[in-house]
Amino acid sequence: MKVKVLFFAALREQLGTSGEEIELPADVTSVAGLRAHLMQRGGSWQAVLADKKLVRVAVNQEMVSPMNPIKPGDEIAFFPPVTGG
Amino acid sequence: MKVSVQREDFDLGQEVKALSKNAKVGAVASFVGVVREVPMALEHYAGMTEREIGKIVEEARVRWQVMDCTVIHRFGELQPTDRIVLVAVASAHRGDAFAACEFIMDYLKTRAPFWKKEERAEGARWVEARAADDEAAERWQR
Numbered sequence: 001m002k003v004k005v006l007f008f009a010a011l012r013e014q015l016g017t018s019g020e021e022i023e024l025p026a027d028v029t030s031v032a033g034l035r036a037h038l039m040q041r042g043g044s045w046q047a048v049l050a051d052k053k054l055v056r057v058a059v060n061q062e063m064v065s066p067m068n069p070i071k072p073g074d075e076i077a078f079f080p081p082v083t084g085g
Numbered sequence: 086m087k088v089s090v091q092r093e094d095f096d097l098g099q100e101v102k103a104l105s106k107n108a109k110v111g112a113v114a115s116f117v118g119v120v121r122e123v124p125m126a127l128e129h130y131a132g133m134t135e136r137e138i139g140k141i142v143e144e145a146r147v148r149w150q151v152m153d154c155t156v157i158h159r160f161g162e163l164q165p166t167d168r169i170v171l172v173a174v175a176s177a178h179r180g181d182a183f184a185a186c187e188f189i190m191d192y193l194k195t196r197a198p199f200w201k202k203e204e205r206a207e208g209a210r211w212v213e214a215r216a217a218d219d220e221a222a223e224r225w226q227r
Contacts, residue, residue: 006130008128008130008198008200009128009200009202009211010200010211058130058133058198061130061132061133061136062133062136063196077130077133077198079130079198079200080200080211080214081213081214082194082195082196082197082198082199082200082214083194083199083200083201083211083212083213083214083215084127084129084158084170084193084194084197084198084199084200084201085118085158085169085170085190085193085194085197085199085218
């Protein structure tokens, strides 16, 4: 399936991209699966996405836990803990 | 209810005036966050930011009597003394206005997807989330 992946703030800078459309293998069906899939790219992907405490995830603009399922067309955003206000 | 995520500055007087038009309003409590000492760039997740703030406002309305409310959060390049954020709540009485204003501000800091990057002399650095902000939001659950 195809999903849209977005990266913000420090993650965006460290990965060198603000996001991409990505075609996922059939066995990737959750946020945790997507994250593991991206980490397989190695290098900064492995390093940046490894720290579970510092990476938050939203699916279709709602905060979710790692076990949250994903479906075709979803917008999945990875970002650090927020610091607004 | 007004939620705005914008580059432009805002006028506190004008926003408070707009919230005071209803003759049943007896109190408007407002908070203004200001850039302290260090220039910064604020990034946000357009779309989700507005939704999260909207949800926080709705939660405040369940807890307190909120007759009207304005939340404005800026993004982009900001300098020391620039205003960053406004939360203003109109209610019949001050108790509800004060409490709802503080609640919205506390939750905004931990839930709205904004990120600050400080432009320091020694180089730019992303601001780290503070445990004190999480605690401030959590105390409303007790």
